[in-house]
Amino acid sequence: MTTDDTITIRTATEDDWDAIALLDAHAFGEHQNSEDMEETKILTASSEIFLACDGDLPVGVTMHFPMDVTVPGGRTLPATGVSWVSVAPTHRRRGILRRMFTAQHERFEEAGKPLSVLTASEATIYERFGYGAATQGVNYTIDRRFTAFRKDLPPPRGARLVTSTEARELLPEIYGRWQRQTAGAQPMPQTRWHRFFADRKNSRGGFSKLFFIVHPDGYIAFRRGYRVGTAGAQEARIVDIIAATDEARSDLWQVMCGIDLVETIEVTLPVGDPLLTLLTDRRVPQVTGVKDGLWVRLMDVPAALSARTYAIDTDLVIGVEDPFLHAGGAYRFVTRDGHAEVTRSDDDPDVTVSSSVLGSLYLGAHRARQFAAAGRVASTSEKALHEFDLAFGTPSQPQIGWFF
Numbered sequence: 001m002t003t004d005d006t007i008t009i010r011t012a013t014e015d016d017w018d019a020i021a022l023l024d025a026h027a028f029g030e031h032q033n034s035e036d037m038e039e040t041k042i043l044t045a046s047s048e049i050f051l052a053c054d055g056d057l058p059v060g061v062t063m064h065f066p067m068d069v070t071v072p073g074g075r076t077l078p079a080t081g082v083s084w085v086s087v088a089p090t091h092r093r094r095g096i097l098r099r100m101f102t103a104q105h106e107r108f109e110e111a112g113k114p115l116s117v118l119t120a121s122e123a124t125i126y127e128r129f130g131y132g133a134a135t136q137g138v139n140y141t142i143d144r145r146f147t148a149f150r151k152d153l154p155p156p157r158g159a160r161l162v163t164s165t166e167a168r169e170l171l172p173e174i175y176g177r178w179q180r181q182t183a184g185a186q187p188m189p190q191t192r193w194h195r196f197f198a199d200r201k202n203s204r205g206g207f208s209k210l211f212f213i214v215h216p217d218g219y220i221a222f223r224r225g226y227r228v229g230t231a232g233a234q235e236a237r238i239v240d241i242i243a244a245t246d247e248a249r250s251d252l253w254q255v256m257c258g259i260d261l262v263e264t265i266e267v268t269l270p271v272g273d274p275l276l277t278l279l280t281d282r283r284v285p286q287v288t289g290v291k292d293g294l295w296v297r298l299m300d301v302p303a304a305l306s307a308r309t310y311a312i313d314t315d316l317v318i319g320v321e322d323p324f325l326h327a328g329g330a331y332r333f334v335t336r337d338g339h340a341e342v343t344r345s346d347d348d349p350d351v352t353v354s355s356s357v358l359g360s361l362y363l364g365a366h367r368a369r370q371f372a373a374a375g376r377v378a379s380t381s382e383k384a385l386h387e388f389d390l391a392f393g394t395p396s397q398p399q400i401g402w403f404f
Contacts (some may be wrong), residue, residue, distance in 0.1 A: 364394030
């Protein structure tokens with residue numbers, strides 16, 4: 001890769017939106033309609049968008065949306081949500097992404113938000129910038145005809161079918177309760193709710209408008225369509241499943257699996273989701289893939305680490321390697337009764353991680369021992385690694401709230 005000094009980096013103006021939309025369309029294969037573009041303009045200001053330009057021609061873009069993220073323990077932290085990142089295929093391998101990201105993330109450092117987050121179209125891009133995959137989901141295909149629930153489960157008395165109009169009134173409050181208790185989830189902006197319920201044709205993937213099953217503590221939004229290559233077999237694709245309680249999850253799944261004309265259900269669930277334990281045959285849900293969701297970078301290590309809770313008491317010095325920005329160094333990490341005090345330290349580290357690995361560990365989706373086995377966590381002793389591994393563990397898997 002070479003660095004092209006003829007490329008300039010600048011912030012966008014309102015006159016740049018057409019060029020931004022063109023770059024995005026070529027990068028991700030979808031032309032944004034006018035409604036989607038107007039909603040994006042509500043989420044961010046043009047002055048928060050960085051462009052790479054070859055003369056007057058924009059050839060790269062990155063922007064961010066202000067958002068909050070729930071962390072383990074229930075606290076919500078301010079974050080920058082990086083999005084719409086692309087470089088034109090005419091200008092690859094010239095160091096453009098790094099230059100845009102450097103300018104953008106230096107502004108993030110000045111703003112002082114403890115976290116930066118993103119969702120990645122490709123998994124190989126963002127670790128070099130200190131981001132780690134911090135939530136993960138499992139894709140399942142379920143043959144509904146063979147689902148049977150355990151006989152000791154209470155019948156689904158709390159769930160009901162509702163119209164889109166009713167769902168518009170009910171879902172935001174339910175989502176808000178779930179989001180506040182779920183690490184990795186973000187509050188949903190009003191403009192995103194508007195897009196969700198607008199249910200435009202370009203968001204349906206050839207399937208139906210949304211159907212809704214609602215429980216006082218959860219909901220399922222799904223679409224129906226016909227499976228390719230079959231003689232009219234119907235498929236349901238779950239777009240969103242939210243359950244703030246175990247009862248809600250059980251009720252919603254029992255109703256969902258009672259839709260007679262549907263043969264298969266497609267859904268993405270967090271690792272370890274209780275669905276398999278609700279069924280008499282845990283093999284009915286077939287795994288078709290595993291994917292990452294939210295990627296996290298700790299911009300302010302002491303602020304971010306001090307904000308979440310921890311599983312054990314410990315006293316360690318953590319070394320963080322950050323070749324991209326300025327979060328690297330040694331940090332004294334002392335936890336008592338679930339809470340941490342984190343300060344810069346001149347002592348030698350007991351445990352050393354990269355910024356990207358720390359991002360992957362932060363919400364509790366991954367364990368330090370996984371990375372240690374791959375040579376990506378170094379420790380001076382088994383005791384230090386053991387305590388570091390246990391401290392970041394969480395009772396439940398984090399989940400992304402909405403993709404951006």
